[in-house]
Amino acid sequence: MKYSTKLSDALHILAFLSMGAGQRITSAKIAESVKTNPAYIRQLMAALKNAGLITSTQGQANAELTRNPDKITVLDVYRAVEGNKPLLHWDIDTNPECGVGIYVQLSIADFYQEIQEAAEQKMQTITLQAIIDQYYKKLEKLALESGQEIIS
Incomplete structure (x- = not known):
């Protein structure tokens, strides 16, 4: 039985958009990061847009968050992509x-x-910002362990 990865994929999209704010981020670029196809990403982005978590214009690489990452909870995203x-x-x-x-x-x-x-x-109680902060902590730990520079 296959389990749903919509929540983690939607959180991935939101983190990607937040960390790439001001850049042209296409669904193809996000799909490459999620390791899926752009149509699936657009489907999730439509659900996030319908829930008021992002704004976007069809055919444009201009999606952005509608609120700060510390104001978006995992439950908000769960409800957006999984409903009840x-x-x-x-x-x-x-x-x-x-x-x-x-x-x-x-x-x-x-x-x-x-x-x-x-x-x-x-x-x-878990915000998108907390997930992004955890991401940077993991990058920092990896960099310290490997002696490499942090690339975000």
Whole structure:
């Protein structure tokens, strides 16, 4: 079963736009960084635009954030690309004649809801700026370990 990478890819796009502010950044350039195709990037960017997180003009390499990275949370981005889709999914295709099959899954669903709420609370506290800051910390650590200059 394939899992969704929309959230991490959308955060990647936003970080790329933030760090490249003022530059012409095409969907092809972002797609190269994400290692995907430009059409997928444009699809995610459309969702980010619909959520009010970026502005852009179709056919132009001029996308930019609508607010500072410290005002964009992981939850904002999650909602933009996944909507109200839950993080975890319980099996709804169990044997309806088996009490265990039904009630174990319903019990699991209760706990998954608790997990969802806790995850969303945490996602609300993590900003795009925190992700960008963590990126620079990792670059700095790598540079120190390898003796190389930091390239951003």
